[in-house]
Amino acid sequence: METLRERKKRRTREALLRAALELFTTQGYERTTVDEIAEAVDVSQRTFFRYFAGKEEAAFAVQTMTEDRFLAAVRARPPHEAPMTALRQAFLEGWDAIREHVEEAVPVELYLRMYRTIGSTPALLAAHLRRSVAIEETMARVLAEREGVDVDSDPRPRLAVAVFGGVMRVTERQWSTGDDLSPEAIRALTASYLDQVGSALTGNWGGD
Structure with missing residues (x-):
């Protein structure tokens, strides 16, 4: 059974992933920054790096x-x-x-x-x-x-x-x-x- 904390973490990771892929596919991978991905989900850059080592891992x-x-x-x-x-x-x-x-x-x-x-x-x-x-x-x-x-x-x-x-x-x-x-x-x-x-x-x- 998934705990509330685990569910929240999974949803944050999925939101970051969707935001990253949307930005990569609309404005380009090279032109997308980690800050933009984090901002799209209303979290900090530090939060992004809790889930992904960098843009490539998200991609x-x-x-x-x-x-x-x-x-x-x-x-x-x-x-x-x-x-x-x-x-x-x-x-x-x-x-x-x-x-x-x-x-x-x-x-x-x-x-x-x-x-x-x-x-x-x-x-x-x-x-x-x-x-x-x-x-x-x-x-x-x-x-x-x-x-x-x-x-x-x-x-x-x-x-x-x-x-x-x-x-x-x-x-x-x-x-x-x-x-x-x-x-x-x-x-x-x-x-x-x-x-x-x-x-x-x-x-x-x-x-x-």
């Missing part, structure tokens, strides 16, 4: 939430599942819970705008690429642990994660620039693209 807070939930879902998959199946089902079956967790903090529409802002802001894009490398390494180690292999001598965990991560990046880019921005659309698109991995890697692409 990626929602992505961190989704990554943490996804990793937990992978760890919870049945041990008999093949690695790629575990990754696939962790996303597809866990998507509703991940989406609901995100929507408790920010609207999906705002999350999508921030995704586009990251892609168009050099400093954020560079940070996003660094974070992607780190999360993929963590995922590879999770797979290696559940399969009982050594990630440093067996390349398969990193290869599986690289393939899965590539599919997710293509899916997110296609979804974010399409007409249907519903949560159902990204889940369907992800399933469709994952279904094509085998033929894309091993099949012939030539037409008749």
